[in-house]
Amino acid sequence: MTWLALEPPVQxxxxxxxxVLIVAEVVVWTLRRRNPGKSHQELVDRLxxxxxxxxxxxxxxxxxxxxxxxxxxxxxxxxxxxxLSLIPTRRADRRVLFWAYLTIPAQYYWVYDGWYNMFLVxxxxxxFLLIAARMVLVGETREFLRAAGTLHWGLMMMVFAxxxxxxxxxxxxxxxxxxxxxxLLVFVVLLTQLNDVAQYVWGKSLGRRRIVPTVSPGxxxxxxxxxxxxxxxxxxxxxxxxxxxxxxxxxxxxxxIGVGGFLGDVxxxxxxxxxxxxxxxxxxxxxxxxxxxxxxxxxxxxxxFHYMKFFHY
Amino acid sequence: xxxxxxxxxxxRWIFFGIVVRFVVLIVLGLNVRHxxxxxxxxxxxxxxxxxxxxxxxxxxxxxPLRVLGRLRPVAAMDYFFRNRWLAWFATHVIxxxxxxxxxxxxxxxxxxxxxxxxxxxxxxxxxxxxxxxEPERLAEFKSGIARLAGRxxxxxxxxxxxxxxxxxxxxxxxxxxxxxxxxxxxxxxxWNGDRRAYLNEFKCAIERLAAEGHFPxxx
Numbered sequence: 158m159t160w161l162a163l164e165p166p167v168q169x170x171x172x173x174x175x176x177v178l179i180v181a182e183v184v185v186w187t188l189r190r191r192n193p194g195k196s197h198q199e200l201v202d203r204l205x206x207x208x209x210x211x212x213x214x215x216x217x218x219x220x221x222x223x224x225x226x227x228x229x230x231x232x233x234x235x236x237x238x239x240x241l242s243l244i245p246t247r248r249a250d251r252r253v254l255f256w257a258y259l260t261i262p263a264q265y266y267w268v269y270d271g272w273y274n275m276f277l278v279x280x281x282x283x284x285f286l287l288i289a290a291r292m293v294l295v296g297e298t299r300e301f302l303r304a305a306g307t308l309h310w311g312l313m314m315m316v317f318a319x320x321x322x323x324x325x326x327x328x329x330x331x332x333x334x335x336x337x338x339x340x341l342l343v344f345v346v347l348l349t350q351l352n353d354v355a356q357y358v359w360g361k362s363l364g365r366r367r368i369v370p371t372v373s374p375g376x377x378x379x380x381x382x383x384x385x386x387x388x389x390x391x392x393x394x395x396x397x398x399x400x401x402x403x404x405x406x407x408x409x410x411x412x413x414i415g416v417g418g419f420l421g422d423v424x425x426x427x428x429x430x431x432x433x434x435x436x437x438x439x440x441x442x443x444x445x446x447x448x449x450x451x452x453x454x455x456x457x458x459x460x461x462f463h464y465m466k467f468f469h470y
Numbered sequence: 471x472x473x474x475x476x477x478x479x480x481x482r483w484i485f486f487g488i489v490v491r492f493v494v495l496i497v498l499g500l501n502v503r504h505x506x507x508x509x510x511x512x513x514x515x516x517x518x519x520x521x522x523x524x525x526x527x528x529x530x531x532x533x534p535l536r537v538l539g540r541l542r543p544v545a546a547m548d549y550f551f552r553n554r555w556l557a558w559f560a561t562h563v564i565x566x567x568x569x570x571x572x573x574x575x576x577x578x579x580x581x582x583x584x585x586x587x588x589x590x591x592x593x594x595x596x597x598x599x600x601x602x603x604e605p606e607r608l609a610e611f612k613s614g615i616a617r618l619a620g621r622x623x624x625x626x627x628x629x630x631x632x633x634x635x636x637x638x639x640x641x642x643x644x645x646x647x648x649x650x651x652x653x654x655x656x657x658x659x660x661w662n663g664d665r666r667a668y669l670n671e672f673k674c675a676i677e678r679l680a681a682e683g684h685f686p687x688x689x
Contacts, residue, residue, distance in 0.1 A: 234648075235499070238499060238648050238649065238650060239650060241649065242634065242649045242650040242686075243686060244686055245686040245687040245688070245689075246637070246686070246688060247688075247689060248605070248637075248688055248689060251637070251640075251643070251645075251647050252645065252647070254647050255645060255647045258647070258648060300689075432684075432686065433684065434684050438501065438650060439501045440499070440501075
C-alpha cells in the first residue's frame with residue numbers, strides 16, 4: 158500500500174484512528190436516536206471537529222516533511238495570535254509584537270535546516286534578549302516587566318514548545334528503523350489527545366476528590382490516575398509500532414505523556430482563569446480555541462522529545 | 471462595458487475574493503457571533519463602530535461574493551479623494567459611496583449619495599462615528615445614521631460591533647500586526663419616529679453587543 162509518504166505501521170495506526178472515529182460517529186448517532194429530546198449539539202460539533210483535525214493532520218504529515226513543518230509553523234502562528242489577542246498588551250508594543258511573530262518563521266527554519274543548537278537556543282536566549290531590547294527601544298516603562306514576561310511566556314509555549322513536534326520529523330533515522338519521524342509524531346500527538354479524553358472519561362465516571370480545585374474544579378484524582386494508567390497501557394500497545402522504545406521505556410513514555418498532558422491542560426486552565434475566560438477562542442467548534450486543543454501538547458511535545466533525544470537520538 | 475470598467479471588475483474580484491479574504495481569514499482571523507442576523511439582500515444598512523481601514527474590508531468579507539456588486543461602503547470624500555489613484559481605487563475597486571463631511575451651502579444634502587444607493591437597492595456600510603478616532607474607543611455617534619433611518623424607515627439597520635482591528639491596524643500606522651477580531655452582529659433596528667431616541671437606541675444596541683465580549687486591556 159503506498160498512499161502518502163508514510164511507513165506501513167504509521168498508516169495502520171491512522172487507519173485505526175479512522176475506525177475509532179467511525180465507531181464514535183455510530184455511538185453519537187445512536188445517542189441521538191435514543192434520546193431525541195436532548196441537545197447533542199456540542200457532542201456533534203466536537204466529533205465533527207475531530208474529523209477535520211484528523212484529515213488536516215494526516216494531509217500535513219503525509220504529503221511531505223516540508224508541508225508538515227509549514228503546518229506546525231502555522232499552528233504556532235494561530236496559537237500565538239490567540240494568546241496575544243487574549244492577554245492584556247500595551248499599545249506601545251505593537252511593533253514588538255510584530256517581531257514576536259517573526260520568531261515563528263525563524264524557529265521553523267532552524268527545524269527545516271536541522272540546526273539543532275539554534276533550534277534549542279533561539280527562543281530561550283536570542284528572542285528572550287532581543288525582544289526585551291526592542292521593548293527598551295520603544296521606551297515605555299509602565300508595566301514593562303509584565304509585558305516582557307507575558308510575551309516571552311507566550312513565545313516559549315506557542316513557538317518553542319510546539320516546534321518540538323516538528324523537530325521530531327528531522328531526527329536522524331537509524332539504519333533499518335522504519336518508525337522514526339512521522340511515527341514519533343503520531344505517537345506523541347495521538348497519546349496526548351487520547352490522554353485528554355481518558356482523563357475526562359475516568360473523571361466523569363468515578364471521580365470525587367478534586368485534584369486542583371482552584372485551577373480546574375472539574376478535574377479529579379481518579380480522572381488523573383485513570384488517565385495516566387490508560388495512557389501507559391496505550392503507550393505499551395503503540396510504541397512497538399511507532400517508536401524504537403523498549404517495553405520498559407514505553408511505560409516511562411506513557412507516564413511522561415500522561416502526567417505532562419495533565420500539567421499542560423491545567424496550566425492553560427490557570428491562564429484562562431486568570432484572564433476570566435472560559436474558552437481561549439472559538440476557532441474549533443465544540444472544543445473552543447486552538448489553545449484549548451493544544452494545551453496538553455505544550456508540555457508533552459518538549460518532554461517526550463527530550464526523552465527520546467536523550468535515550469535514542 | 472468600457473475596458474476600464476471591465477478591468478476594475480476583475481481587479482475588484484481578485485482584491486475581495488483573494489487578497490481581502492486571505493488577510494481577513496488567515497492573517498487576522500474572525501470570531502463572528504450571530505452571523506444569521508446579516509441582511510441577505512438590499513436595500514439595507516450595516517452600521518458599525520470604526521477603528522481602522524480594515525473595518526470596511528472585514529464587513530465586506532462577511533457577505534458572500536455574489537452580493538459584492540451591491541456592497542457600498544460610505545467614505546469621506548476629503549480623505550479618499552486626496553489623489554487620483556486613491557480615488558480610482560476607492561470608486562472602482564472598493565465601490566465607495568463618497569460623501570462630504572462639511573456642507574458648503576447651509577441646505578446641502580450631504581447624505582444624498584447614500585440615499586441614491588439605497589434607492590438602487592444596495593447594501594450600504596456606514597460608520598456613524600464619522601471617523602476612526604482613538605483605537606478601540608467608542609466615539610460619539612453622529613446624527614447621520616438617525617437621519618438615514620428616518621428617510622428610509624423600511625430599510626433595516628443592522629448594528630455591528632467590532633473589536634481588534636484598532637490593535638491590528640490603527641489610524642496612522644502602516645504595519646499590520648495580526649490579532650483575532652471579534653465581530654458581533656445585532657438585531658436589525660426599526661425606525662421609531664424620533665431621531666434622538668433612535669440614536670440612543672442604536673448606541674444601546676452597540677453597547678449591548680460590546681458587553682457580550684471579553685476584551686483585554688490595550689493601554
